[in-house]
Structure formats: structure tokens, C-alpha cells
Amino acid sequence: MSKRMEREVWALDRCAGCGLCVSTCSKGMLHWDEEAKHPTREVRQKRIGLTEIPLDTCSFCQVFCEETCPRLHEWEGLPARRTVSARAKGPVENGDPMDVIRALLIANLSAGAIDGVIANDVDDWTLEPRARLMTRVEELADSLGVQGLWVPTLDILNEAVYVKKLSKVAVVGTPCVSEGLRTLRASENDRLNPYKEALRLSIAVFCTGAYYPGEVRRFLEEKMGVSGREVKRVCISPRAKEMSVILWDGSTKSVPLSKIEGFTRSGCAVCDDYLGESADIAVGRVGAKDGYSTVIARTETGEECLRNAVDLGLLETVEEVDEKALRAVKEEKERRDRAQAFDDLMLMMLDALREPQKRAEVRNEFVRLYEVESVAECVKEGTSHGGCALCSGC
């Protein structure tokens, strides 16, 4: 039953929008609702005689949604095994994160390390960002890549695993997508094995939040006079604090991020992972040498894939990385964690109203978050001074 999903993820606007639960749902009951703030459970009606009753299709299922939801599991970040600045070499010489990722993927696809890639792209017809499954180098070369706009990347997982029966799939997405994959891999449910066996590599792009594509597009059209057809790519640059829109005619327009802040997916507010800390490889601008992107390999697989790309001459790496910048970003995680703790506190307090055994724990958490113990201390400190004999000796 998706009770936990409803109560702890969707109701609290914490959904990452990775699409993993929609793909893995054993009964196919989850789908994206119109505004796509989070997946919704389909309610089917069953007719008995003259009455229609809602069919509780969500009972007796495998609860894959809870099993795989990145928001229901806490993960310690994987330590970096290797951190380098990299840029694509060969046909495209560029340091853009997208090109670096493309080089990584093409190298590994050619080497046979992977046989398919799930990544974000733009639908040629509707111009809506969507997930795309690619199995050939040409497709990769031709795809536009992540746009900083929200896409339920893992929506098409079933196409890769069950329809095309791929066995070595790489997934490129936001850090929460990688987190979802990590959760999936860690699951002990045997029935999820087909997914676990097929998903080999996760690549995350540094992310500060994904924007709702529809609203951004409306903003572009109404406020900047740029129609969807003119846009080639949308890049979010947290460093420059702006979103740049690259048009097909080669020109670039930029908007300060503060203008589009409101279009951020609400679930992003609770995310504390910018650097793809659960991914095999994380790629982004922060900390990189000028004209390069930072590539962090966090697992053995990741390291190997990076080596493949370098060996095939598609990637050029230098060891020069600004560790301080990366650390600064990581520290922000603590602040976000604190905000998250407040969110959890609300639930804990509500639970504690009913369950007396939880009250002590809630009290401690409340005191920790509001730092009220120090208040008591400060008052206590006052007490000792209250006993002052007024000897004027001080």
C-alpha cells in the first residue's frame, strides 16, 4: 500500500519526481497526474450489481514504491574515489558538463561496457522535455541532454529492462535519480532483481533544483518573447546565478535564477544532495578549472568508466580541482538537513500525541532543533547570579 508514500512523501511535497515508483509499481497503479507534483494512485471502480465500489488495488502488493523511493531512505554520501577536471576531446572539444557526460557515455557504449542509456531529452514534436532511451552512438551524439528542467527520468525504465531487454543500462539524471537507483540496488526484494541487474551505471549532474518545464516555457514566451521552437537548450548555472537559454540561431539569453525560483519543483526544497553523492559518477561545473567540468568518480564502476573514456581519447583530464568550492557546497547540506529535520519533527510530534513512548524522543529532537536547552541553561546561569550577595567585590 502506498500509505507511506502518500503520507510521508506526497502530502509533504517531498517527491523528487524521479519516476521510479511509477516504473516499478507491481500493479501499474501509479501514474503522473496533470500537474505532476507527484504520482497519483489510480482508483478503479468495480461494479457489483448496481453499485460501484472503489477497488482497493493497492493492497497485497509488493510495496516497490516504498522500497525504491529515494525520499524514504537516508543515504550517507559516497566518498569521492577520484576527482578530476575534464573536458571532451575528439570530434567535440568542450568542457560543458553535457559534453563530458556524452563523451563518457559514447566511450563506454563503444567499449561495450554499457548497452543503453536513459537520459533526458526533448521531444521533437511537442518540445516537452522527456526521458529517452538510447542504444546507439548516433542517438547519443544527437541528444540534447539534461536541461535543468524536471523530467521523471526513470519513467521509461520498463522499456529498457522489459521491452528492449537491455542488461547494461546507464542512467543520467539529477542526484535524486541516482539516489533512487542506489535505493533500488540496496533493496532486498528479489522481485526487483531484473532492474538491479540491468542498471549498471548512474551518472548524476550537479543540481540545485529542477524547474517545472511548463512554467519555465510560459515564462520564456510571456516575459522574454522566446517561443519554445527557438530554444535549443536551457542551462542552469548556479555559479552565475542565472539560467541561460541557448537558441537555435546560436544566440544566448539569460535570466537571473531569482526570477524563476518560484518554478522550482517543490520536492527540491527538501533535497540536500547537490553533488550527486549517490551516483557512480557525478559531473558538474562547481570546482572545475575554467573550460572544464568536475568529474567525481565515487565507485569502482565509476572509476572504470572514467578510465575507459580517457583511454579511448574522448576525455582529457587534469587533476586541478577547487576542493574548497566543493566543500562549501557540501556544507550547505547541513543547513538543508536541519530544515528537513523540522519537517520530520512535525510528523514526530503528531505521532507522539498518540504514542506516549515516542514523546521522550520528540522532546529531545525539539530541544535540539530549537536550541531551547541552552535557554534553560542561560536561565539557570542567571539563578546562580541571582544569589549574588551584592558585595560589590566584582
Add this chain to the structure above:
Amino acid sequence: MVSDSEVRTGVFICDCGKKIADVVDVEELEQEAARLPGVCVARRETYSCSKAGLRDIKEAVSEHSLNRVVVAGCTPRTHERLFRTALEESGLNGSQFEMVNVREQCACVHVEEKASATRKALDLVRMGVAKAALLQPQERVEVEVTPAVLVIGGGISGLTAALSVARGGSPVKLVEREEGLGGQVARLHTLYPTGESAKEFIEERIRAVEEHAGIEVLTRAVVRDVDGPVGDYRVAVEQDGRTSQLNVGAVIVAVGAQELRPADTSDYDGLRVITQLELEQALEEGRVQACQVVMILDGADEANYSPVSAAAALKNCILVKRANPASEVSFCFADLDAGLGRTEVKEARELGVRFVKYDRRQPPRITGGVVEVFDQLQMEQVSLPHDLVVLALPQVPQDDAESLARKFRIPVDDRGFFLEPNTRLRPGTYVPEGVFVCGSAHYPSDVQESVFQGYRAAARALRYLSEGRIVSEGPPARVVETLCIGCGTCVESCPFQAISMVDRDGALNLSSIDESLCKGCGNCTVVCPAKAIVMEPYTDRQLIAQIEAVLAEKPDGELRSIGLMCEWSGYAAADLAGAEGRQYPPQMRIIRLGCSARFDPYLVLWAFLRGADGVLLGACDPGMCHYVGGNERAEARVEGLRKMLKEAGFDPRRLHLEWFRPDDAEKFVEVVKEFTDEIDYLGSAGIR
């Protein structure tokens, strides 16, 4: 030396003559207070507010090196300022002072229950001392007010305001978008209801304005941008392609309204079907020769009904009929308000104007030669032949009203007119300080009303300037930079648009509160997911300390509820109940809030978990909030929390929201009685 961090509180318990001492055991209060943490001295005074009392307090402050003072006496709403001023004279920061309201909340209202009243007074003192320990000294910011006024709009209300301010001795800049001054009145023929000539009337005013040395008139000029702090607005005005900057201390917005343009679907052609303003012009030029006139008062949208248009329509019917008694004049309307001049309606009837009431769902249809309409007065379909149809359309906001509102951060109502947030409590006061609105920019007003409002705005602006400087007690709400996660939630929720995001190193932005715009409703402190915004003197820790103080000493078997009261409504009503000596049960402890928007579900849940049996929130009547809809936000929060409590198996009746007006003493008592009964009935919440 006494370090800053060390808390040294002095508690002064006021007998208030015998008012308090008669009911509350002040001696016990004194002894107990002396034992409270952080208290160095506790003392009784007969009248703390008397000269002798204030002197005693001042002496105690220096003698005991006090850095916090708590006075247990009457309501802070009347005496807080007095004590603060006295404390500041003795070198203590005025914001480190807390008043405990034992007179209005104990002595006056629990006369028969002396023991309970004393216990309640003790609790209140405990709360006050706990809060005082956490009060931080606030810095004062002083801003000089630039002695000049900008009037936007040269219509009748703008002219009146400009003239009145200039005669009051302050320089005025008058900005008008059009070529000439006068606004809509200059396009009228006669004025309602006096019937005097509009032209003469307005020209006299324009002349006076133009001749006055203190008024600089800028025509064909528009306000492009507004910048600068409160008291020293820097307004960029564009005139003939050149932009100049005006430095002013106050701004009077008198942009007026405009006649709604006829819809494309209407049969308006400007010749046989014209608008009211065009009729006025035609009347002025004496070119109305029509014999069959149909006046249609637009009633398509009930919300848009403007009495001004109705009055003008009626006036013009009479004028046309009088000029040519042989003509047929019909007046079609869907609604006529009762305020419309009786004598005019009577006169029109006597002259023979035909009144036709139509159903707003079936508006009159204008065909070639006749107006087809179903007359609800006669209950029959009528065809009115015409050679002139006049559409009396409602007045709507100016096209640029919205952008102007955004520049000056004035809230607008749902029709787009500038909103006076509190017509009843603080008429003529607007959200941004030093900005005033008059005339039809508010709502469609006739000339009399506009003139009156012009005078009022001028008086307000002059008073504002005469103060010379604005003293603000530091920024009410403050972002703790090390905690802010840059989510932008506060930016969206601030009713005064005082918060914006600024860049900082790393991936997260930082929110920043413009201290001159923040009014201190505390809404942002509640919505902030990281609790990174603090607002003195209602910080989370202070409120938690107060809640703790109530519940820490809760005796077994007794019920305790907490009253969170907005100081403009519930708290004021409680004061009045005290002053009137109305009696109510002593179970509730009142915590004062600046605005009900400060209602924080976290703290309420905490109170329940610490053993509160009920929480009552007192907020201003809907539409009466001092902070633009803070009460509505509170209502949403209470509703949400009640739902969550219900789901958690906790009786939601223990949380209650009630609307109060500051003079609702009787209602306050009723509500407290009912709520106490309810809690008695529900019994202990059983938590602790």
C-alpha cells in the same frame, strides 16, 4: 562587571492602589518572583507608573545592575511606552522590558476566585520573567524625512491634496500624465448633486494650483521607478523623454479611475451609441438634440457597480429631459442603490423619465431603431425607440494602476483599486509608510468624496512630514544567515514584499529582509522551513519559554489552556473585558502575539505535548488585519493543524480559532467561557 550574557531581572509588582492587591495575593507574588531563575530583585510598588514608582524602578536598575525589567501590573497596551521611556533614561535598552498583565487578566476578571487569580498571576509572572530573559537589546534606527510631497495625478483629489499640502507649507511636486490638469472632472458638464458647472469648478482649482509658488507641476510626466528608504523616496519621473529624480518624504497617489471602455460586443459607435463621458462633453458643447434618449446603466457585473456612475446617469437624464421636455428619456438599470438621492429620483419621475429595470442576465439589446428590454417593473417586453443611446459604464482602475501599485508596494483589492487595509481601525493609513491614496484610485468616488479624501491625504502627509524623523526599533524580522537555505518561501509569503533573495557563495541563495518595509507580522518566521527567521519580541524561543512557564508548574488534575491573542484583537478585547470587570473562568493563560499570522503549528503541537489541554487563537475579524490578511493565513494554519490533529487521533476541538474586534469584550468573555466548558467536558488531554 556584569557581562551582557548574564541575565539580571528585576520584577516590580504593582498593587495598582488596591485594584490588584485586593484580589491577588501580591505578597506571595513578590516572594515567588524573587525565587525565579534570573531574578535579582522582586519588589512591590503601590503605583509603578507614578513618579515615585518609576524612580524606584530606575534606582533598582542601577543599584542591582539589572538588564531586564518585568513589571507585573496593568496592560502593556497603555503603559508599555511609559516604562520603556523611563528605563531608557536609566540606560537600559527599552526592548529588554516585559509587562505582565495581572490587572486586566487576573485582578479585574477573577474577583470571586482569589486563590485561582493569584495562581494565574504567578503563572503570568513566570511567563514574563522567562520571556524577559530572552529579550535581546534592539538598536534604534532613525531616518530623516525629506520635507517634500509628491502628488501623482492632477485630478480633483490630486489638486485638492496638492493645494492643501502646499498651503500647509511643504513643497509639492504634482505629476500628471496628460497634457493638462483636471482629470475626469474637466471632461464633465455639471456636477452631481449640486448641478454647478464642472468647468468653472475645476478651472478655479487648477488656477490656484498653478499660481501657488510651492507647487511644481509636471505634465505629460509618468512615474518610472521608485527607490530609496522610507522617508526618503527617490522617484524617477519621465517627462518628454527625460528622466529626472524627485526626492520626497511622502507620496500621495491620486491617479483616479477611468470609465470602463465599451466592450467590442456592445453596439457602441460613438455617434448614436455613446458613453456617459461623451454625453457630458456633448452637453457641455450643447450638441444634444436627440428626442428619444435611452440611458443604460451597465449592470453586467454586480461587483463593478459604481454608485457614482448611477448618480451621474440619473443627473444626465434629468438634464436632457429638462432641456427638452418634449423628449422621451428612459433610464434602464439592473440595480440602483438605496443611497442614490431620493430627491433626484423623484424629480426624474416627475419630469417623466421612464424607469426600466432589467434582469442582469438579459441585458437590453440595441437594434437599429429600438432598444429591446424586458421591463421587470411592468413585467413586459418593451421596445424603446431611440435616436441616442448612452452607456453608463462603471468606473474601473486606471490601466497603469497595477504597475504603480507594484512600484509603491500598495496592495490592491480584487477589482484592482488601491486597498486601504484597515478602513475602520486606521483610516487613511496604507501599508507602505509615507504613501497615501485619495480619490477614485480607492474606489469610484464623486467630486465631494474626492475632495474630502484629498484633504485627508494632505493632512496625513503633512503630519507625517512634521514628525521630521522616523524612529524604528530596528528590523523586526531578521534572517539568520547561517541557517537560511535560500528556498524563497518567505519571499512569496511576505504580505509587504519586504523580502528578496540575494546571492551568496555556494549553491544556495540567501533571503534578506528590507527593514524599512518589514512591519513585523511574523508570517515569515512561521513559513520558514528552516526556522531561520527570528522576530523580536516574539521569537520561537521566547514563545517556547512562555509555554514552558505555563505548563511546567501545571498542578495535577487541573486543566490548562493557552490563549494566543493577537494584540490588535483578542488581547485588546481581553483588556476591555478586564476594564469592564467582566468575570470569566481563570483556566486560560494568555500569550500576546503581534499578529495572528505568528500562529505557529510547531509551537502549538509542542504546547499540547507539554500538557496543554486547549489552545485558543484570537485573531482580528476577517478583513480587519493590520498586516494584510494575517488572520486569513492563521485561519488556514488552524484548519490545517486541526485536520492533522484529527488524523493523529487528538481531539481537534482542543484547538480553536475565534475572530475578535478590539471592543468585543462581551464576546471575549463568552468565548472563553464556552472554550473552558468545552475543555472541561473533554477533560485532560492526558499528555505528560
